[in-house]
Amino acid sequence: MLYTALQVTISTMRLLHVIHSMSPETGGPAESLRQRASEHIRTGDTVEVLSQDRPDAPFLKTLDFPVHAISTEIGGYGRSPELLQWLRQNVGRFDGVVVEGLWQYFNIAVRKAAAGRVPYAVFSHGMLDPWFKKQYPLKHLKKSAYWLPFQYPVLRDATSVLFTTDIERQLATESFWPHRWQGVVVPFGIAPAPDETPSQLERFFAAVPGVRGRRFVLFLARLHEKKGCDLLVEAYARVAGQYPEVDLVMAGPDADELQKQLEGMARKYKIENRIHWPGMLQGEAKWGAFHACEAFVLPSHQENFGVAVAEALACSKPVLISDKVNIWDGIKADGAGLVDTDTADGAERILRSWLEMDGEQRRAMSRRAQACYERRFSMSRCAEAIRQVFAR
Numbered sequence: 001m002l003y004t005a006l007q008v009t010i011s012t013m014r015l016l017h018v019i020h021s022m023s024p025e026t027g028g029p030a031e032s033l034r035q036r037a038s039e040h041i042r043t044g045d046t047v048e049v050l051s052q053d054r055p056d057a058p059f060l061k062t063l064d065f066p067v068h069a070i071s072t073e074i075g076g077y078g079r080s081p082e083l084l085q086w087l088r089q090n091v092g093r094f095d096g097v098v099v100e101g102l103w104q105y106f107n108i109a110v111r112k113a114a115a116g117r118v119p120y121a122v123f124s125h126g127m128l129d130p131w132f133k134k135q136y137p138l139k140h141l142k143k144s145a146y147w148l149p150f151q152y153p154v155l156r157d158a159t160s161v162l163f164t165t166d167i168e169r170q171l172a173t174e175s176f177w178p179h180r181w182q183g184v185v186v187p188f189g190i191a192p193a194p195d196e197t198p199s200q201l202e203r204f205f206a207a208v209p210g211v212r213g214r215r216f217v218l219f220l221a222r223l224h225e226k227k228g229c230d231l232l233v234e235a236y237a238r239v240a241g242q243y244p245e246v247d248l249v250m251a252g253p254d255a256d257e258l259q260k261q262l263e264g265m266a267r268k269y270k271i272e273n274r275i276h277w278p279g280m281l282q283g284e285a286k287w288g289a290f291h292a293c294e295a296f297v298l299p300s301h302q303e304n305f306g307v308a309v310a311e312a313l314a315c316s317k318p319v320l321i322s323d324k325v326n327i328w329d330g331i332k333a334d335g336a337g338l339v340d341t342d343t344a345d346g347a348e349r350i351l352r353s354w355l356e357m358d359g360e361q362r363r364a365m366s367r368r369a370q371a372c373y374e375r376r377f378s379m380s381r382c383a384e385a386i387r388q389v390f391a392r
Helices: 028-042 058-062 081-093 105-114 130-135 137-156 166-174 198-207 229-240 259-268 283-292 307-314 328-333 344-356 359-376 379-391
Strands: 014-019 046-051 067-069 096-100 120-123 160-163 183-185 215-220 246-251 295-298 319-322 337-340
Touching (some): 014 028, 028 046, 028 307, 028 379, 046 081, 096 105, 105 137, 120 379, 130 137, 166 183, 229 246, 229 259, 229 344, 246 283, 295 307, 295 344, 307 319, 307 359, 319 344
Parallel strands (some): 014 096, 046 067, 096 120, 120 160, 215 246
């Protein structure tokens, strides 16, 4: 099912979102929930979040909505009788529950607690993409054993399973069997980017002083195998000699300790002084990075949406992405970026194509990037679509 236009007049709703962690280091699901929750609140909805973070986690203090943090876990998959008890006692206060992601115990807990009482929907966040099946066959076998008795019933019994693109919805049926559920594509989005300020730029240049006054392209995501980080380093090495004035910033958390391997690649190609590794950028430093860069690059192997892609577009920055970022078709149609395969050759082609453009061509693509964001990735449409799911 594709979400199109609202056909039901919806009063304000009380929504509960359940997620494993709201930590910014976990990537897109936490950031997208933060932005969606803020939009729901802006339009009059009541939003609460249930997570398995530590109650004293500092990032929880930065959120503008209540988070009930229950960190007690037993064994794998985040099993928590305390979390199930909280849900049974509180789920009746809400008009709907949104499960954020798969493969964790909170999925089972929501199904048990909400059954016959409150409708729930499941955001898959790309976790059913067959790329994981191909890349990690042993993990897939383990998940296959978990699928039929635990994960599949959660999806089957949900009011809706939410996907961000039709590509993601179609791919989700290729990983496991059975796969009968009520799939709904909702228009995903982000909040508008803040206007550029001097303090943003100074925060960024304080984190990455080596690019002050230089041209650079920006990678801003987790340093993870699926993001195509190694492809980007190799591709940049192929063009760096021809464009000595252009650097590469690789910004993101390194939970999988991939950075050392990537730095080794940079030394091998003799470009170690041209690639900058500031770690995770947040707040003003993050927005300073977007505003200061020439373009954003993400040659990912799998991306159901890509929050940072939309954030770059919102900052009028063209995006250089692979065709495995599932919003690539709209971006290409709008002329807001460059798209190629998730290979080193593909990454090289998009970098080289960008660098070969003259100034007017780059400025024109920047204008189209902003228009693409406004046309396709407004957060208000996403929030309304989720409310519509529970109004049916």
